[in-house]
Amino acid sequence: MDRVPILKLGDILIVTIQIDLEDQSVLALQEDLADTVVATGARGLIIDITAVEIVDSFIGRMLSTIASVARMLDAQTVVVGMRPAVAITLVELGLSLGGVRTALNLEKGVALLDHVWDRARR
Amino acid sequence: MTISTTAAQRRIEDLLGSHEAQTLKRWQEISETPADELRELFLALRAAVGEGDFSDVRGLLADFSRSRARLGLPPAQTSRAVFGLKEAVYELVEADGDPEALRGYIWFSKLVDDLGLFTFETYSAAREKIIRDQAEQLLELSTPVVKLWEGIVAVPLIGTLDSARTQVVMEKLLQMLVETGSEHAVIDITGVPAVDTEVAQHLLKTVAAARLMGAECSISGISPQIAHTIVTLGIEFGDIVTKATLADALSHALQRSGVELRRESSARIAVKAERA
Known part of the structure; x- marks a missing residue:
């Protein structure tokens, strides 16, 4: 089974999904992420799905679950780089990813996290 | 196909060959279509009757139908022009009086019916293509970002x-x-x-x-x-x-997105108004 690598950049954890996600690797990723957030004390989590071309309801729910888990551990989740076709599919499936922040690309995702933290500090 | 039908076909073929100019002239008169358009069709049809291969005739007919559709002529008129050949050939058969030729005429009549309907099909296919293209263009045109x-x-x-x-x-x-x-x-x-x-x-x-x-x-x-x-x-x-x-x-x-819009003081506009 392929494991998705988790990169740490300052306070942010970056996950770039570049493989076809199977149910097993999705579950493994959820666990790995929760462990890493706790271990590193990260406050932000960016999931880059630029390379993901096909989604189903399971992956849609996975994103929501990861965001909820991360929020319990005091980390903000941003999903970046969603393709138009993927966005349309998720909407047609009726998944609006409540509670997940989104950004167009990694750069804007990092900027969004900075913005959120700025506001929280004030 | 039975032997007698083949013989009947050959009789029609012979008739068409021997009375070429006459048939063509009658066809023109009946269908009220310029001679040069029909001549090519007629020659191709004559050759096809002999060989039994009608792909050339169909190709020519498709062109004929398309060019007339482009002129805005109704498809019924095009079909009628093709059906006119039946009448021209019937006159030949009647004059000939051979029962073999009459039997051949039945076969020939069916053939011309098929060809007439083919022009109709070509016409509607051409129209449908135009409609499809336009719908596509409309879709492209109407959604600029x-x-x-x-x-x-x-x-x-x-x-x-x-x-x-x-x-x-x-x-x-x-x-x-x-x-x-x-x-x-x-x-x-x-x-x-x-x-x-x-x-x-x-x-x-x-x-x-x-x-x-x-x-x-x-x-x-x-x-x-x-x-x-x-x-x-x-x-x-x-x-x-x-x-x-x-x-x-x-x-x-x-x-x-953080852009601030500020209106300049209206002094400039006032100056312009004074000059005018």
């Missing part, structure tokens, strides 16, 4: 929205968001005459998809009647930003 500002794109929608068009609009808008890296999108529905639940549903879906990609989407150009309709239908737009005009939506998007 324009850039209003760095990071702000807009889609001015014109005409009635249906599922197919909304799908194209949705895909194009989302694609533009990715290509230009825009975080704000405005859907302007000034040119949409009516909004029903289905159209509203499509708009809401587009906004939701844009949000999933990390862009904000507002809807502008809502006329008083459309606002009334939406409220009466009980459609909930939730927290989606809606504005009356594109200008309002643009200023909202600018504000959200």
Whole structure:
């Protein structure tokens, strides 16, 4: 089974999904992420799905679950780089990813996290 | 095919060959079509009757039908022109008086019927192609995505929205968001005459998809009647930003992206007015 690598950049954890996600690797990723957030004390989590071309309801729910888990551990989740076709599919499936922040690309995702933290500090 | 039919066919072939000029002339008179258009067809048909291969005739007929359709002639007239050959050949057969020729005429008549119907098929196929092309062009033409500002794109929608068009609009808008890296999108529905639940549903879906990609989407150009309709239908737009005009939506998007708009003091305009 392929494991998705988790990169740490300052306070942010970056996950770039570049493989076809199977149910097993999705579950493994959820666990790995929760462990890493706790271990590193990260406050932000960016999931880059630029390379993901096909989604189903399971992956849609996975994103929501990861965001909820991360929020319990005091980390903000941003999903970046969603393709138009993927966005349309998720909407047609009726998944609006409540509670997940989104950004167009990694750069804007990092900027969004900075913005959120700025506001929280004030 | 029985031997007698083959013999009958050969009789018709002989008749066509020996009375070529005469038949062609009668056909012209009956169908009221210029000679040069018919001559080629006639020659091809004569050759085909002998060989039993009608692909050349069909090719010529297709051209014939298309060129007449382009002139705006009704398809019935084209078919009638083809059917005219039956009458011309019948006169030949009658004059000949051979029972073999009569039997052959039945076969020939069926053949000409087929060819006449073929012109009709060609005509409708050509028309359908034109309609398809136009529908495609309309789809392309009617959905431009324009850039209003760095990071702000807009889609001015014109005409009635249906599922197919909304799908194209949705895909194009989302694609533009990715290509230009825009975080704000405005859907302007000034040119949409009516909004029903289905159209509203499509708009809401587009906004939701844009949000999933990390862009904000507002809807502008809502006329008083459309606002009334939406409220009466009980459609909930939730927290989606809606504005009356594109200008309002643009200023909202600018504000959200941190651009500050400030009007210069009106002194300059006053100076101009004085000069005039």
